[in-house]
Amino acid sequence: MQVNNHLNINGILLLDKPNGISSNYALQKIKHIFNSNKVGYTGTLDPLATGMLPICFGEATKFSQYLINANKRYLVIARLGKRTDTADAYGNVLKENLINFTKQNLYTVLESFKGVISQVPPMFSAIKYKGCPLYKYARKGIVIKRDSRLITIYELKIIKYIDDELELEISCSKGTYIRTLIEDIGEKLGCSAHVAALRRLQVAHCSINKMITLDQINNLYSVFIKTGFSLKELVNQLILPIDSQLSHLPMINLLPDLANKFKQGQSIIFIDKTIQEGFVRVIESKLCKFIGVAKIINNYMYPHRLLNNYLDDKQI
Known part of the structure; x- marks a missing residue:
């Protein structure tokens, strides 16, 4: 199905990405459904991973960086005893080991990964070296030296541990590679x-209850058409307001005079x-309308990203 091309969509769709497809493939499906050119996703999910993939439409793409830089929460199933070249179930097994540790050892090791830690990004990643993603080098057997980076693990909670399967819930900062974390553990x-399995539960403060699958979108489209609702009403049902991705940022209300100065780019x-x-x-404040993102430095508030003035308080 495909939404009418006359709709100007601005907002966020929280897609529940299925297993087995890339984030870009999921994006292309969404672009086709909504017939939208200005659309992008924030925070790549591996083909093996499922869960929250925020899709930004129109003006929302201006603010996607704030979601990319936000904290995230995952549910992961780790398979113990085997290391693979991709650090996930899609890879080739490099080595096998006996599982021989106590529960106390497990708790001690997990505790050592909490807080600020150093992590080296995996070769099978979208990080670019000389304009080419690392995973393309990895597929050719080429290893590129990667600099370590500091990340923060806020929570590392055991959900279940049976035989060779360890299920964890992880809250972490931007830039965290769960595959690398599990491999290091x-x-x-x-x-x-x-x-073995990975599901993203949350990005920033975006609610898991707002996620929707590709199948659900198609089914909703069929229902709306059959019952005589307009496509605009369907979009309003699915697309969240632009600033819904920014709820983790402090909010500042400006009176009309100051708001006008801000919209004109003045500090x-x-x-x-x-x-x-x-x-x-x-x-x-007067319109209760989101107008942009500012950066506060030395008692001054500087415009950083502004919403185009032609947008009203509706999503489309």
Whole structure:
């Protein structure tokens, strides 16, 4: 199915990506369904992974970086005893080890990965080296030296541990590779490990209850057409407001005069000790309308990303 091409869509769709397809393939499906050119996703999910893949339409693409930089939450099943070249179930087994650790060892190892840690990104990743994704080098057997990066693991909770299967819930910062984390945990346990299944539960404060699958979108389209609803009403049912991806940022309300200065790109004196320096989302108080993102530096609020003035308070 395909939505009418006269609709100008601006907002966020929280797609529940299925297993077995790439994030880009899922994006192309969404582009076809909604007949939209200006659309992109934030935070790549591996083909093996399922769950929350935020799709940004229209003006929402301007603000996608704030979702990319947000914290995320995952549910992962680790298969113990085997290490693979991709660190997941799709890869070739490189080595096998006996699983020989106590539950106390497990708790101690998991505790050691909490907080700020150093992580080396995997070769099978979309990080680019000389303009080419690392996974393309990896497929040719070429290993590129990667710099380590600091990430934060906020929570590492055991959900279930039976035989060679360890299920964990993980809350982490941007830039965290769950495959690498599981591989590193396996090495520290002395038994090796890889990701058998992975589901992203949350990005920033986006609710898991707002996610929708490709099949559900197609089914809803059929229902709306049969019952005589307009396609615009369908889009309004599925597309979340642009600033829904920014709920993790502090909110600043501006009166009309200051809001107009802000929309014209002018900086504004800002003194509020309850809000730290950094990014904030800005609302025009009289209209209760999102107008952009600002950055607070040294008691000044500078426009960083602005919504186009032609947009009204509707999503489309």
